[in-house]
Amino acid sequence: MGSSSETGRGNDVIAGAYGGGPMPEPGMAGPVLAYTSIRAWIVEGRLRPGDRLIEQRIAAELKLSRTPVREAVRMLAADGLVVTERNRGAVVRTLxxxxxxxxxxxxxxxxxxxxxxxxxxxxxxxxxxxxxxxxxxxxxxxxxxxxxxxxxxxxxxxxxxxxxxxxxxxxxxxxxxxxxxxxxxxxxxxxxxxxxxxxxxxxxxxxxxxxxxxxxxxxxxxxxxxxxxxxxxxxxxxxxxxxx
The missing domain is CATH 1.20.120.530 (GntR ligand-binding domain-like)
Structure with missing residues (x-):
């Protein structure tokens, strides 16, 4: 076993990977609040595989404009949690x-x-x-x-x-x-x-x-x-x- 006290970076890299990431907090910037909220809804099953992400409804619920919600959806697509389907737009990925x-x-x-x-x-x-x-x-x-x-x-x-x-x-x-x-x-x-x-x-x-x-x-x-x-x-x- 090594003796160095150097801290590895794995904790930061996979901070949200296991489904126990941070919940939304007051004062979060718009895109961060939208991303954190929608991600939690997907991880915890409030949004199920195949569900559409309707930006207008999400923005209204989070009291945000559609711009940060749209940015959050792009981030979730990069994470592999959301996909874009023809004639449906952004939907929760199905496995x-x-x-x-x-x-x-x-x-x-x-x-x-x-x-x-x-x-x-x-x-x-x-x-x-x-x-x-x-x-x-x-x-x-x-x-x-x-x-x-x-x-x-x-x-x-x-x-x-x-x-x-x-x-x-x-x-x-x-x-x-x-x-x-x-x-x-x-x-x-x-x-x-x-x-x-x-x-x-x-x-x-x-x-x-x-x-x-x-x-x-x-x-x-x-x-x-x-x-x-x-x-x-x-x-x-x-x-x-x-x-x-």
């Missing part, structure tokens, strides 16, 4: 079963490699960041004073921090950028929302096991555990798809 399989396979391979690298490069500060995410994931699971959506938001944010800290510990900036595209935020959030308490506990157990193998400097085992962990999320999404 087929093979798309989901491909996305999760790519993510699993990239993030397994990040875990492998982290096992040889992680610092004590990196391990501390992973530990904080694991702790907050556990706390969020035990919250019974929140509605399901608010609880999932907390779990999603903690989950994001665990994975971002592992990726940061890899010290591989290009890999972090690739993962920012490979991780599909709506799918991650949907899986976490549909997980039972037992599945959530198992997910956080994987976080702990991966963290411990990184701390012990076991790159092969860390990669194997991360791959299995990500595939559990994929299996939940596919089960939901089959049920529909």
């Amino acid at each position: 087929q079963r093979q798309d989901i399989l491909d996305l999760y396979e790519l993510r699993a391979r990239l993030e397994s490699y990040a875990s492998e690298l982290a096992a040889t490069r992680a610092t004590e500060d990196d391990l501390g960041a992973i530990d904080e995410g694991i702790r907050d994931f556990g706390r969020a699971m035990r919250r019974r004073d929140l509605g399901h959506l608010d609880r999932t938001r907390l779990i999603g944010e903690a989950n994001r921090r665990v994975h971002a800290a592992i990726i940061a510990a890899s010290r591989h900036t290009r890999l972090a950028h690739l993962l920012s595209s490979a991780v599909d935020a709506p799918l991650v959030f949907e899986a976490l929302r549909e997980f039972s308490n037992r599945q959530l506990e198992r997910s956080n157990l994987f976080h702990q096991l991966i963290r411990d193998t990184i701390a012990r400097g076991e790159p092969v085992r860390a990669a194997q555990l991360m791959h299995e962990h990500i595939m559990l999320g994929r299996d939940q999404i596919l089960a939901d798809l089959d049920a529909e």
Whole structure:
């Protein structure tokens, strides 16, 4: 395990990738408010795949002009969350079963490699960041004073921090950028929302096991555990798809 205290950039690169990104706050600039709001609606399922993004309605709801909303839609299209269809305009992207399989396979391979690298490069500060995410994931699971959506938001944010800290510990900036595209935020959030308490506990157990193998400097085992962990999320999404 590395001893440098240098901070990796993975946390910044994939800040919103896991579906636990920031919620809109008062005082945000127009395009940022529009982007953050619409993205949250897509990630959390208020806007479903295939739904049209009607700029006039969104602008009215957010009390903005159509210009920042239009800019936000362009940003969401660059993120891959929105596509433009003939005669319909901007719509929330739809994924087929093979798309989901491909996305999760790519993510699993990239993030397994990040875990492998982290096992040889992680610092004590990196391990501390992973530990904080694991702790907050556990706390969020035990919250019974929140509605399901608010609880999932907390779990999603903690989950994001665990994975971002592992990726940061890899010290591989290009890999972090690739993962920012490979991780599909709506799918991650949907899986976490549909997980039972037992599945959530198992997910956080994987976080702990991966963290411990990184701390012990076991790159092969860390990669194997991360791959299995990500595939559990994929299996939940596919089960939901089959049920529909």
